[in-house]
Amino acid sequence: MSDPVILWFRQDLRLSDQAALEQAASEGPVIPVYILDDATPKQWKMGSAQRWWLHHSLRSLDDSLRRKGSRLILRRGKSVEALQRLSRETGAKRVHALAHYEPWWRNAEKAVARDLDLQLHGGMLLLPPGSVRTSGGKPYQIYTPFARAAMQHMPPPVVSPAPAEIASPHKWPKSESLDDWGLLPSKPDWAAHFSDDWSPGEAGARQNVASFMDEADEYDTARNLPSIEGTSRLSPHLHFGEVSPAYVWHRIGDAATDATTFLKELLWRDYAHTQIWAFPAYGSQNARAGFDRMPWRDLREAGSDLAAWKQGQTGYPIVDAGMRQLWTTGWMHNRVRMIAASFLIKHLLIDWRHGAQWFWDTLVDASYANNSVNWQWVAGSGVDANLFSRIMAPLTQSPKFEAADYIRRWVPELVHLDDKAIHDPDAFEARPRSYPPKRVGHREARERALAAYRRSRA
Template sequence: MNTPVIVWLRRDLRLSDQPAIVEAASKGPVIPVYVLDDETPKHRRMGGASRWWLHHSLASLDTALRDKGSRLILRRGKCEEVLADLAKETGAAEVHALHHYEPWWRNAEKAVGKVADLHLHHGNYLAPPGSVLNGSGNPYRIYTPFWRSLNERMPPHEPLECPERFAAPAAWQQSDRLEDWNLLPSKPDWAGGMREMWQPGEEGARQRLEDFVEEAARYEAQRNLPSIEGTSFLSPHLHFGEISPARIWHAVADAGGSVGTFLGELGWRDYAQNVLLILPDYGSRSAKEDFSFLQWRTGKGAEEDLRAWQRGMTGYPIVDAGMRQLWHTGWMHNRVRMIAASFLIKHLLIDWREGEQWFWDTLVDADYGSNAVNWQWSAGSGVDAQMFVRIMAPLSQSEKFDAAAYIREWVPELADLPDGEIHDPAPMVRPKGYPAKIVEHRDGRERALAAWQHVKASG
């Protein structure tokens, strides 16, 4: 019991229902370590919004560990090198961690396993990705049968409780200072809106869950209305592993009403990881070969349109509200995400990967699996996706889902327009400074359909 055990943390920054921590604590003094490894992910290193969240989540976790007689060791470098060095310094016999399924983390686990006695545990998903199989023994590619099969295995395990105290090693090893990692923006500091909206860390996740339990029964009725806070806001906490999906399930499953729809969204998160196991490059390659023939717009005009979309200056209020909300808070309402994604892909005919990369950098819940699966669903290029020719009409979507108050909040130059005009301001009422549409709905739709006809002719 005197031999220390290393817990390697990544997107699992919690103490409760954390199997790696519980197992390590039963074996000896625990050395929790987070390695900032920007080399292994290569071009998939965390974006700016995720790094802001990470800073605060690590600070929160360190405080929680110190309350239990422990602390968080921070090191920077390649995971296998850092963990091998730390094991040698401390005499640790084992390294415990939760499974991760992004391709770079799977590679890192193989590398760490060659230099340390690595023990991997499940705990970031409702069921271990790859364990929900069809009748032929293969992973599902389509969500609906996947969810049906997963749901038959529910409820998930009962959440594990955190140990009351952690045995400390004989001496604590050197740790980097979190501030020296420069994860926070400074010149300029663009994170003010995120500070107002979010409380990263396990306590913030617990509070969000408590708030949502009261609303879970009304999820179906409210989740598509941007002007109502009808969603759970748990996605970044889930992404960083500050709360387990099992704990969320057990907290809300008996809420009644339409909570089943919300549980299906938890299942979609599992589904996305299932897709990653089949197609690890899902974030950069269209699953359907037809899309290799799609002639995405490029050049100066497309670049200008992409910048207008990123800045929330397209002339479509619902799209602009969503993109501004994203920049200010690091988050966007789910219905508006679909509208904004469809607009970029169909109306502007810009490659879905441009949008995926922008979301990767600006979302606090930028999850590789979910982000890629959602963008390929919108594009129609995914293994389970809507058809490319299904083109959302952002103006009618805005009115249908009663987004007037949402637009007033995020596009304040339109705030004085009545509900009947705010979704699609006519030129004579459009305030000075708010742009005209960068493409008319009909023109964008016809351009997209013509591009798809070229794909069909080429295939």
């Protein structure tokens, strides 16, 4: 029997269209391993909602591997050290993995490659960062020309099936117990209703793709209407790599009459990863240096406003509905994410990084690339961003995108209000005592935000 090889899983928890697994399985016995590494990412260690998802996704992955005659080995600690120990225990010198683009994973890959034969494969994205460049040979900074150029390389290659079987090593190394990792909350179990909305794992991801195929033709309009939640809800499955973006591209592209708008959302995911590849500190530093002078409110003054935003108690129904949906389900409708983010940044004048950190901890799909790029887009501080002076008006956005039923679902204090009053109860003198007044008026907030922006540019 040939020496075993290690298959290093991270955010690629699937067996189909898995180039690292395909190559490892062709070489001989495979030792699949997942390492719970909180040390390497440092402040970007996996958030609480993601850990709930990870627990169930790893359970599903192990079940799938066992059906192929294999199993998942679990280790905890720094990835490079855990892989070195596993190599010494098993004699495996080669490691196969899908390439990742978060700065901590790129550093970890370099460290692993110094001691072991690390073979990296594509598959996390439609196109590797840097493969689409401007005529001057530089990575694109603006999304629209990036998407136009990337579309010239589409569709992606046809996806490959999972191996029929996976050879096992002569002796399995020891594995830690998933239940001992404490990934699931218990006191209190704030994720009690997550399973009502989600089925983590490759099978759940494919089922979600199949369900969306019937809705894809309506996506261009429905994605903006939170009351019908017309988005694909595939983001956590893509984030954890339970399904490849190429698989999603082909299935949705073939099923829909015109899937262009949705497919460009997949390209936005590639674009966001290109930005963190070019600017690794995107999650903690303004991409536009001018925003370093922005006079954000000190949390000693604004702390209660930040807490009210997190709890969905701002007095703006569309914002509060989104924040409560986030806490209950680990997810928020995309249109409402923009409204809630804009409200924190521009109405409350709180640094975007506080909001990004909250999303990191509470979203099941908290991708470093998407989360960072999206928050900086709303703030105006990103490489490609909305103008800060374009201040989203939540009281206008709410009726425009027909959010009445969405608000009724997530803000039960307002369930009795009609479609006119529910978006702004104060304007109709209909606010019940159980619902808080506005933390700040829209006009007052707008003037304060624009004044702060002018000071930052002086």
